[in-house]
Amino acid sequence: MNSLMSKKYQVAVDGFSSCGKSTLAKQIAQLLGAVYIDSGAMYRAIALIALRNNCVEKDSVNKDCLKPLVENVKIEFQPSDNHLILNGEDVELEIRGKEVASHVSEVAKHGFVREKMVKMQQDYSLTNSVVMDGRDIGTHVFPNAEVKLFLTADPEVRAQRRFDELKEKGMEQPFEEVLENIKQRDEADQNREIAPLRKADDATIIDNSVMSREQQLEHALQIIYVKLGEAL
Numbered sequence: 001m002n003s004l005m006s007k008k009y010q011v012a013v014d015g016f017s018s019c020g021k022s023t024l025a026k027q028i029a030q031l032l033g034a035v036y037i038d039s040g041a042m043y044r045a046i047a048l049i050a051l052r053n054n055c056v057e058k059d060s061v062n063k064d065c066l067k068p069l070v071e072n073v074k075i076e077f078q079p080s081d082n083h084l085i086l087n088g089e090d091v092e093l094e095i096r097g098k099e100v101a102s103h104v105s106e107v108a109k110h111g112f113v114r115e116k117m118v119k120m121q122q123d124y125s126l127t128n129s130v131v132m133d134g135r136d137i138g139t140h141v142f143p144n145a146e147v148k149l150f151l152t153a154d155p156e157v158r159a160q161r162r163f164d165e166l167k168e169k170g171m172e173q174p175f176e177e178v179l180e181n182i183k184q185r186d187e188a189d190q191n192r193e194i195a196p197l198r199k200a201d202d203a204t205i206i207d208n209s210v211m212s213r214e215q216q217l218e219h220a221l222q223i224i225y226v227k228l229g230e231a232l
């Protein structure tokens with residue numbers, strides 16, 4: 001694999017909310033020695049800025065309020081634990097909260113937000129091989145990615161996983177509320193005008209409804225080694 005690793009490559013992991021993209025993408029990045037980028041966390045950070053600066057009125061975004069904040073935003077990932085650092089502040093816990101989850105898809109649909117995030121995401125890949133998870137990575141951010149995976153699972157299974165994850169973090173929410181948020185985001189993400197969530201034609205689908213994390217990783221690695229072997 002050494003000769004393969006000398007060239008920079010991109011692995012895109014797209015899919016629906018809470019279907020284990022970040023767990024899988026992190027594991028892959030670690031095994032390959034690539035940098036993991038959580039693109040969803042970046043949109044969550046913008047939603048947090050919007051909320052903190054009162055740029056969200058009812059359910060819509062005040063663009064004039066948010067635009068200058070997005071133009072000057074600085075987003076970094078702390079290498080030791082992947083925490084998102086927003087303008088110098090660790091906001092990892094806040095971006096996973098209920099408020100951000102219920103506004104992020106509204107914020108993420110705007111062109112000026114997406115353009116800035118996509119540019120930052122592409123820049124991260126200039127100096128590193130990256131494994132990036134999100135909604136539009138294989139279709140828009142890296143249309144020439146060497147590997148494209150598309151993860152999916154039944155909504156109830158996804159809601160249970162998110163419910164367990166929030167509980168573990170001490171941020172418990174009623175199951176029905178978690179399920180409703182997932183369904184709403186699926187709907188918004190698939191139907192927005194710019195870069196909607198969809199499988200890239202050349203992506204491989206992994207339905208992990210009945211797969212353990214270990215089985216999912218095993219399956220993904222088989223695909224990745226074949227694809228990287230062909231491409232590099």
Ligand code: CDP
Nearest residue numbers: 017018039040041043105108134135136185
């Ligand atoms: O982890 P979870 O599946 O809940 O979502 P996420 O990956 O943290 O993404 C949060 C939200 O950001 C999504 O529901 C999308 O609205 C938006 N997003 C996006 O528009 N494009 C991406 N590449 C990643 C996320």
